[in-house]
């Protein structure tokens with residue numbers, strides 16, 4: 001997100017700095033996801049997630065085309081397992097249409113078989129605008145373009161303190177490795193907090209703030225070789241209300257492998273990517289509902305990612321993205337809870353951030 005924001009801001013302003021605590025950009029959530037360019041069917045009408053996903057779907061594809069980022073508009077199927085689930089498919093179709101997603105169509109079991117010969121289902125919602133991209137390439141392309149427009153990208157720079165001044169924020173950075181680090185400060189007219197899993201902690205540097213991020217791990221398995229052909233494109237189950245996510249699904253990658261996952265489980269730390277992973281047997285059992293031919297031996301463990309959830313374990317409902325000027329220190333723009341569809345929405349979120357930054361700079365007469 002930081003790279004997309006830096007790209008957007010550096011189109012309008014000259015003194016943009018992107019600071020990243022890791023040695024390289026895009027090592028956290030932005031490169032540990034499914035790479036799906038979502039359409040926007042799932043989110044409540046009028047929410048940031050709905051609006052910025054629908055806009056982001058178009059903007060991301062345009063950006064990928066313009067800057068040579070590997071991507072493909074694949075379409076996807078959301079599959080109902082029995083007649084009882086058809087009403088949910090229709091409700092999802094209506095929700096998508098309300099959000100402005102076009103081309104949605106209900107298909108029957110025969111059409112599912114024609115499109116995805118190995119997938120079992122009673123009916124499905126066809127979503128033609130869904131796509132897939134190389135998330136890593138996308139992050140680096142945003143960074144490259146931002147740099148070309150004059151943005152300064154600084155790695156190994158951890159924000160450790162923020163002190164509000166009248167019309168600015170004094171940001172203290174720890175530069176370098178822990179052992180050999182030194183502190184530097186930047187006087188910023190405006191700061192955008194897009195620290196992902198740590199956005200609550202960065203926001204908290206200004207004083208108590210209402211957000212707490214709970215890391216929810218998504219784990220993947222991968223099907224490689226000939227068996228990856230069991231899936232041609234993107235196939236999802238219906239998202240059920242008690243689930244934290246869209247459900248374990250199948251994603252044919254740009255490299256011809258098939259991802260199974262991601263799962264969803266609250267974990268005890270923001271760096272806990274691997275401890276206590278699900279077994280391949282558990283993945284296979286889950287995957288068999290839609291893909292009966294899948295066997296345990298077809299799967300190998302893949303990577304994981306951590307979602308920055310704003311809902312505590314057991315809390316119901318969907319939290320929207322937080323995209324706002326801080327209520328007490330408006331020269332800090334807070335981006336908190338940027339979970340899926342954050343990759344898709346990044347370019348559109350960057351547009352909204354540009355508007356907010358513009359307001360800050362006008363209000364401080366610069």
Ligand SMILES: Cc1cc2nc3c(=O)[nH]c(=O)nc-3n(C[C@H](O)[C@H](O)[C@H](O)COP(=O)(O)OP(=O)(O)OC[C@H]3O[C@@H](n4cnc5c(N)ncnc54)[C@H](O)[C@@H]3O)c2cc1C
Pocket residue numbers: 001002019020021022025026027028029030031032033034035036037038157158159160194195196197198199202217218219262304305306307308338339340341342343344345
């Ligand atoms: C399993 C999974 C699957 C997903 N699938 C999809 C998908 O298919 N499509 C989609 O649209 N979205 C998807 N998402 C969501 C998407 O990946 C995220 O919304 C998006 O990547 C969030 O980007 P971000 O920049 O906010 O966070 P990050 O990529 O985590 O970036 C935050 C950066 O801030 C840095 N940072 C943190 N603290 C500090 C500090 N104090 N000082 C300096 N730097 C700091 C971190 O090192 C990190 O690099 C998925 C997410 C997960 C976990």
